Amino acid sequence: MTAAEKLRIGFLGTGRIGTMRMQSLLDSGLIGAAAIADPSPQMLDAARELAPGAKVVDGLEGLLAENLDGVVIATPSALHAAQSIQALEAGTAVFCQKPLGRTEAEVAAVVEASRRADRLLGVDLSYRHTAGMVAIRDLLRRGSLGKVFGIDLVFHNAYGPDKPWFFDKALSGGGCVMDLGVHLVDLALWGLDFPKIVSATGNLFSKGQPIGPHNDVVEDYASATLTLGGGTVLRLACSWHLNVGRDAIIEADFYGTLGGASLKNQNGSFFDFGAWHHTGTSSQVLAEPERDWPGGAIIDWAGKLSSGARFDPEAEHFTAVSAALDQIYGR
Missing domain, CATH: 3.40.50.720 (NAD(P)-binding Rossmann-like Domain)
Structure with missing residues (x-):
């Protein structure tokens, strides 16, 4: 141009x-x-x-x-x-x-x-734009996995953020769920064309101690369960500074009646992702790591x-993701 x-x-x-x-x-x-x-x-x-x-x-x-x-x-x-x-x-x-x-x-x-x-x-x-997630969404849209009944999502960042405002709830809105969980929830809902969220529960921790929805401390570890329309159950875990033995664990696993699919970071990298299509005990590579997706x-x-x-009416989906986070936080 x-x-x-x-x-x-x-x-x-x-x-x-x-x-x-x-x-x-x-x-x-x-x-x-x-x-x-x-x-x-x-x-x-x-x-x-x-x-x-x-x-x-x-x-x-x-x-x-x-x-x-x-x-x-x-x-x-x-x-x-x-x-x-x-x-x-x-x-x-x-x-x-x-x-x-x-x-x-x-x-x-x-x-x-x-x-x-x-x-x-x-x-x-x-993360929608990784080659692996694009390929998995194509499988989902074609019905290649059958009825998807379970989704497991993980994002553990062993470093965590480096700016003080991330730890001020008034400035950040929340901890690792707001920072990392937003990507995971978006991947699942986007992959399934944004089904309705029927219910959601979350468990939040700071330095190993449970915290409630009205606590001013932000969470550094969270687990959550969301039930989607049609009965699909989504399980999420995310954290900052967790002892995971590598820089990061980032995974999205989709389980259906006809097959499964996985997006996983490689060797603790924040940038290198592979994707696989599973049938029974066998797996087929969907995408190799690529560097230009961010x-x-x-x-x-x-x-x-x-x-x-x-x-773009697709912007309405941003609200759906935020609504899911509100439910995880108990707001």
Whole structure:
């Protein structure tokens, strides 16, 4: 695309994830980084190395004054909903880091703002874009697994987050369920075309001690059970700083009457995933690890935006995922 044809995108928050998504978009050739905003001079310097022509502005207001096609939001979770709504109401498409909001009510308000403004809304639910999960969803849609009655989901991050705001419930909305469980719940619901959630229960722990729904401490370990329409049972476990003997365990297993399918990270990696189709005691490889998937969600958003897309009814599903998290938290 020529410079005149490229989308003019602004970036609010240029930390590690923000700059990674910026790099993915720049590599795609779909966008030009028109403006950037971050309170940290160090973060701004890192972003300007990727996009030396980008204008440095003051916050979201400064970005919205630049007549942009879209804004990428990568700020602390407590800010996501309000900033997304502000950008959408200004007539700017939004791509936001997960979670889009801390509660179902916050997410629903953003989706409604997207509808009213008729502007495209995207969320960085990136694991959908692994080759393995795409292949598993294809199996599910073709009915190759038969009736899916059980799903096991795991995301243990032995490092955990490195910023203090993750551990402040008012800023983060929750702990490992909000940070990691959102990906797992989205994978299951997206894979099954978003069935109704009949019930959900969760058990939350902090440093080995159970915590209740009204505790200000965020959880570092959680297990949950969700029953979906049709009787499918989904079991979830996620954690920060768990003693698992590797950097991460990330798995999604789907069990059906005709077969099973698994997505698993390899050798503790956060990026290398394989996928398999199981029949009885035999397994067939569906996908080998690939490295370019983390930018898949934002590139998909930019591609739609470049084609003139406005409000997408699929955004309603963001609310469904958040509703499941609310039930796990007992809210």
